[in-house]
Amino acid sequence: xxxxxxxxxxxxxxxxxxxxxxxxxxxxxxxxxxxxxxxxxxxxxxxxxxxxxxxxxxxxxxxxxxxxxxxxxxxxxxxxxxxxxxxxxxxxxxxxxxxxxxxxxxxxxxxxxxxxxxxx
Amino acid sequence: xxxxxxxxxxxxxxxxxxxxxxxxxxxxxxxxxxxxxxxxxxxxxxxxxxxxxxxxxxxxxxxxxxxxxxxxxxxxxxxxxxxxxxxxxxxxxxxxxxxxxxxxxxxxxxxxxxxxxxxxxxxxxxxxxxxxxx
Numbered sequence: 001x002x003x004x005x006x007x008x009x010x011x012x013x014x015x016x017x018x019x020x021x022x023x024x025x026x027x028x029x030x031x032x033x034x035x036x037x038x039x040x041x042x043x044x045x046x047x048x049x050x051x052x053x054x055x056x057x058x059x060x061x062x063x064x065x066x067x068x069x070x071x072x073x074x075x076x077x078x079x080x081x082x083x084x085x086x087x088x089x090x091x092x093x094x095x096x097x098x099x100x101x102x103x104x105x106x107x108x109x110x111x112x113x114x115x116x117x118x119x120x
Numbered sequence: 121x122x123x124x125x126x127x128x129x130x131x132x133x134x135x136x137x138x139x140x141x142x143x144x145x146x147x148x149x150x151x152x153x154x155x156x157x158x159x160x161x162x163x164x165x166x167x168x169x170x171x172x173x174x175x176x177x178x179x180x181x182x183x184x185x186x187x188x189x190x191x192x193x194x195x196x197x198x199x200x201x202x203x204x205x206x207x208x209x210x211x212x213x214x215x216x217x218x219x220x221x222x223x224x225x226x227x228x229x230x231x232x233x234x235x236x237x238x239x240x241x242x243x244x245x246x247x248x249x250x251x252x253x254x
Contacts, residue, residue: 034230040239080144
């Protein structure tokens with residue numbers, strides 16, 4: 001039952017959410033890798049990705065991918081760190097650091113995806 | 121019997137440590153990936169200059185390794201979820217074996233696809249050696 005540390009810390013909903021997001025990532029990540037590293041029969045460059053990335057459907061998929069992956073990864077990191085850091089303020093600093101990294105990555109990702117117009 | 125039990129505990133502990141390590145590696149990769157792809161903001165030239173750095177056999181080989189790390193985390197995560205919700209708990213060994221087989225099989229299929237496609241590792245190596253694969 002060593003996997004239940006996040007339940008113990010009071011997050012049964014978060015535990016479930018981590019599983020649901022993991023399942024979502026399994027499908028989106030598979031499609032992502034298959035599309036970009038198999039179906040695309042050339043080197044990855046601007047010409048190869050721009051048209052697809054400029055469509056509203058892919059912007060929606062990629063932003064959901066970004067949000068879900070950041071949540072799953074950084075919440076997972078938080079759960080791991082909780083096991084090793086027991087000091088009150090050290091936890092607060094780490095929690096803040098993780099939140100700041102999450103926000104920077106989220107903003108950077110959204111700025112990349114949302115205004116993208118394609119063929120420049 | 122005792123030896124068997126210890127073996128099983130060690131296997132589970134190893135899988136657990138690998139799950140955390142693969143997760144940490146994937147976080148590092150994800151953040152770097154977001155940073156690299158953000159060069160799209162700078163337009164075609166900025167992005168192509170960035171991607172030029174990664175379009176070589178070394179990174180194409182590393183990408184195949186990355187897929188292996190992702191797939192380990194994926195299949196072991198599913199296995200752990202089954203344990204957590206109490207499915208097939210009395211058959212944990214079989215579930216573990218199935219997860220390992222699915223991990224290696226899915227990695228094999230995707231690695232083969234990434235290796236042999238045009239623009240993949242083999243064609244990048246051929247291009248490097250002046251060959252004519254792509």
